[in-house]
Amino acid sequence: MAGARVLVGTKKGAFVLTSDQRRQDWKVDGPHFAGWEIYHLKGSPADPDRLWASQSGGWFGQVVQRSDDGGLSWDAVGNDFAYEPLEGREGAGTHQDFDGTPKPWEFTRVWHLEPSLTDPDTVFAGVEDAALFKSTDGGASWKELSGLRGHGSGPQWQPGAGGLCLHTLLLHPTDEQRMFAAISAAGAFRTDDGGASWLPINKGLLSGEIPQQEAEVGHCVHNLALHPSRPDTLYMQKHWDVMRSDDAGASWYEISGDLPTDFGFPIDVHAHEPETVYVVPITSDYFHVVPDGKLRVYRSRTGGGEWEPLTKGLPQQHCYVNVLRDAMAVDAFDDCGVYFGTTGGQVYCSPDGGDSWQCIVRDLPAVLSVEVQTLR
Amino acid sequence: MTRVVLPHHLRSLARLDGEVQVEARTTREVLDALEAAHPALRGTLRDSGSGQRRPFVRFYACSEDLSHVSLDDPLPAAVLRGDEPFLVIGAMAGG
Numbered sequence: 001m002a003g004a005r006v007l008v009g010t011k012k013g014a015f016v017l018t019s020d021q022r023r024q025d026w027k028v029d030g031p032h033f034a035g036w037e038i039y040h041l042k043g044s045p046a047d048p049d050r051l052w053a054s055q056s057g058g059w060f061g062q063v064v065q066r067s068d069d070g071g072l073s074w075d076a077v078g079n080d081f082a083y084e085p086l087e088g089r090e091g092a093g094t095h096q097d098f099d100g101t102p103k104p105w106e107f108t109r110v111w112h113l114e115p116s117l118t119d120p121d122t123v124f125a126g127v128e129d130a131a132l133f134k135s136t137d138g139g140a141s142w143k144e145l146s147g148l149r150g151h152g153s154g155p156q157w158q159p160g161a162g163g164l165c166l167h168t169l170l171l172h173p174t175d176e177q178r179m180f181a182a183i184s185a186a187g188a189f190r191t192d193d194g195g196a197s198w199l200p201i202n203k204g205l206l207s208g209e210i211p212q213q214e215a216e217v218g219h220c221v222h223n224l225a226l227h228p229s230r231p232d233t234l235y236m237q238k239h240w241d242v243m244r245s246d247d248a249g250a251s252w253y254e255i256s257g258d259l260p261t262d263f264g265f266p267i268d269v270h271a272h273e274p275e276t277v278y279v280v281p282i283t284s285d286y287f288h289v290v291p292d293g294k295l296r297v298y299r300s301r302t303g304g305g306e307w308e309p310l311t312k313g314l315p316q317q318h319c320y321v322n323v324l325r326d327a328m329a330v331d332a333f334d335d336c337g338v339y340f341g342t343t344g345g346q347v348y349c350s351p352d353g354g355d356s357w358q359c360i361v362r363d364l365p366a367v368l369s370v371e372v373q374t375l376r
Numbered sequence: 377m378t379r380v381v382l383p384h385h386l387r388s389l390a391r392l393d394g395e396v397q398v399e400a401r402t403t404r405e406v407l408d409a410l411e412a413a414h415p416a417l418r419g420t421l422r423d424s425g426s427g428q429r430r431p432f433v434r435f436y437a438c439s440e441d442l443s444h445v446s447l448d449d450p451l452p453a454a455v456l457r458g459d460e461p462f463l464v465i466g467a468m469a470g471g
């Protein structure tokens with residue numbers, strides 16, 4: 001079927017929303033995995049019928065689900081995420097706990113699943129406590145790319161409010177050896193050798209929450225985005241500050257410009273305009289809701305700095321929701337569609353690049369993630 | 377045969393209706409048999425690496441809490457006879 005397939009992870013299950021290319025009339029299917037937290041779902045770019053879902057809960061731990069028919073049916077695959085011993089450290093080593101004391105690394109859940117761009121059987125998992133795992137056998141088994149956690153700064157990493165989590169992984173569109181990862185609250189990292197070794201890429205970030213504001217690591221990076229036509233240009237929503245790099249993360253500069261607040265979680269780039277960027281400003285680090293009771297997506301068409309509020313079709317009074325870091329996505333139709341989900345359970349779609357919005361579904365459980373597949 | 381009752385979330389994960397019957401005389405054998413017959417349950421009852429029971433999972437039978445007895449102790453006779461089920465419970469932790 002040609003059209004859009006939106007994959008929604010929520011606090012109490014997964015939902016699949018489908019529409020034709022006009023993106024006006026939607027079918028809502030779910031809940032899948034009812035009662036479980038679904039941190040993330042994502043489809044394989046190499047095989048759109050292959051979907052991945054991270055299913056977890058406090059009682060029964062982590063399950064990874066795979067669908068080979070576009071979400072009609074699912075099967076549990078491997079869920080053994082064992083940390084590798086680290087050279088020079090005892091066992092898998094330690095990181096800092098919230099209070100600054102050492103804490104052994106312990107797997108909690110999968111935050112993000114990033115399928116390979118070319119191989120349907122290869123998928124990466126970003127997990128809490130922060131580490132990156134890779135499966136090359138369709139999810140049957142997982143092996144840690146321990147060079148990331150083994151970076152010399154690893155023992156100093158500390159959790160953000162949501163835990164010490166690897167929540168973002170960007171794959172370079174043409175160079176399989178290059179990836180970008182973001183960890184709360186360690187910062188951004190880049191590998192140029194397929195994940196064997198990693199370089200912190202946080203120069204230019206300033207964070208008032210750490211002893212040295214310009215430290216090499218310790219920054220609470222909330223999300224990263226890139227456009228495939230310019231993979232050296234990265235956009236970042238940090239705890240506070242919206243940032244940009246034009247040298248693959250070697251240095252960053254602020255592009256918050258005239259945003260009403262530069263705190264937020266998601267950031268994304270238009271499918272066909274690499275200088276068009278979307279964020280959802282949030283009041284502050286102590287009040288995780290949109291400012292002034294108004295749900296506004298902000299769009300920059302200048303690669304940052306100058307931002308315009310997008311409000312048509314969005315509630316402009318008495319709205320107190322958040323939009324989490326993985327809960328925004330864009331499709332690749334000629335008129336780029338933009339999607340996001342809220343902690344109030346609404347999923348919005350703009351079929352015209354953000355000019356106007358419609359609510360696809362209004363009363364889901366709190367939305368944790370939104371991804372979209374462009375089916376042709 | 378030992379009768380095992382799983383909580384709703386695990387029955388749906390393993391696509392089971394009602395009780396499960398396994399050949400088992402100890403708690404460890406119950407867990408081994410469940411995971412062998414239903415691989416989707418691996419890691420949900422006990423940690424795959426350490427084998428430790430997950431903190432919010434409890435084992436009850438014959439009005440007794442078996443969560444902290446040795447995994448290799450014999451199950452109660454009534455469970456072994458099939459008169460009473462072995463209960464896997466998700467601990468109460470809600471509001």
